[in-house]
Amino acid sequence: MNTRPSFGQWLKVTWLDLLTMALMGALGLGIYEADPAPSRSFPIYYKDGEIVYPQFAYPLRKEVVPIWAAALLGSLVPIVVILFCQIRVRSFWDASNGIIGLLYSLINAAVFQVFLKWLIGGLRPHFLTVCDPDPSAIQGGSGNGFSAIMYDRTVCRGDRNEINDSLESFPSGHSTAAFAGFVFLSLYLNGKLKVFSNYHPAFWKLIAFYAPLLGATLIAGALTIDEYHNWYDCLAGAVIGTFMAFSAYRMVYASVWDFRFNHVPLMRDVPFSYGAGAMGGGMGGFENAVWTRKAGWGYEQDVYAGGAPFDASGAGAGGMGMGAGSSGYHAGPSAGLGHNGVARNGTLAR
Numbered sequence: 001m002n003t004r005p006s007f008g009q010w011l012k013v014t015w016l017d018l019l020t021m022a023l024m025g026a027l028g029l030g031i032y033e034a035d036p037a038p039s040r041s042f043p044i045y046y047k048d049g050e051i052v053y054p055q056f057a058y059p060l061r062k063e064v065v066p067i068w069a070a071a072l073l074g075s076l077v078p079i080v081v082i083l084f085c086q087i088r089v090r091s092f093w094d095a096s097n098g099i100i101g102l103l104y105s106l107i108n109a110a111v112f113q114v115f116l117k118w119l120i121g122g123l124r125p126h127f128l129t130v131c132d133p134d135p136s137a138i139q140g141g142s143g144n145g146f147s148a149i150m151y152d153r154t155v156c157r158g159d160r161n162e163i164n165d166s167l168e169s170f171p172s173g174h175s176t177a178a179f180a181g182f183v184f185l186s187l188y189l190n191g192k193l194k195v196f197s198n199y200h201p202a203f204w205k206l207i208a209f210y211a212p213l214l215g216a217t218l219i220a221g222a223l224t225i226d227e228y229h230n231w232y233d234c235l236a237g238a239v240i241g242t243f244m245a246f247s248a249y250r251m252v253y254a255s256v257w258d259f260r261f262n263h264v265p266l267m268r269d270v271p272f273s274y275g276a277g278a279m280g281g282g283m284g285g286f287e288n289a290v291w292t293r294k295a296g297w298g299y300e301q302d303v304y305a306g307g308a309p310f311d312a313s314g315a316g317a318g319g320m321g322m323g324a325g326s327s328g329y330h331a332g333p334s335a336g337l338g339h340n341g342v343a344r345n346g347t348l349a350r
Contacts, residue, residue: 027111
């Protein structure tokens, strides 16, 4: 099963995904270019001349990290790492699932957040600077609402496109793209390095796991320095991107956290069966689809573990013991392709 297909075979499996991603990308781009849907009201001055919301009166500055750079970093860095891992993983389907799963996360997150920007939005910290309210339009209680201090964009004299952009602060597209890409990369590295596994890994692996999360956080945090976003915009984008990354990773790999299978790429037409009894024959050739070569990982051996946290087999109730339950790819209800991870006798394969 872990064999390289021809381009035609691969395209037959993935063409619908490629078409869907193209359509979703076009939809997201169309919404991104559209004018904000709501007509948002905002105050400018109290009657005594004090600015109501000085947090929206910051100067318009150059972005520390432009949106195109955030999108490129969130996509190209994970792709480069996934391809680099193939030096040792050597699996076409792992590379394919990793990159396609990453695109699931990025595109889904992008479309999700542009819908929110378009239909909900919010004021950027530099909104009043970009709006440049016409003094003659905001004098003498000419607004609406209580004390006539509320106005809409008709009082603005600034550039139309900049005003549109400054009305779509929520959620942060930078944060969404960064977390969608880099959280997916962290999950991928966890599966390949077995950071949270059945042995004590080297410290550098924990650093590698958290490094993408640091990158995503720095990109999001930079948006509060250049006053392009409020902190809650960045938080919302981080939450959206993280959820999309987790769901996309689980779509293309057998588990997110269960160390026994979270390195196993899922096939489109052949189910991966969890705990269906001793099958023999390994995990369809994906036993060694990991980077690490410690504690028996990375070798094609008929080994497996039971009783782990999030144990899908439900067969490992024997405390801290190993050796109960099995898993693998199945061609039918009673035939399959094997198991996972550590030795049947409870010792780790070397």
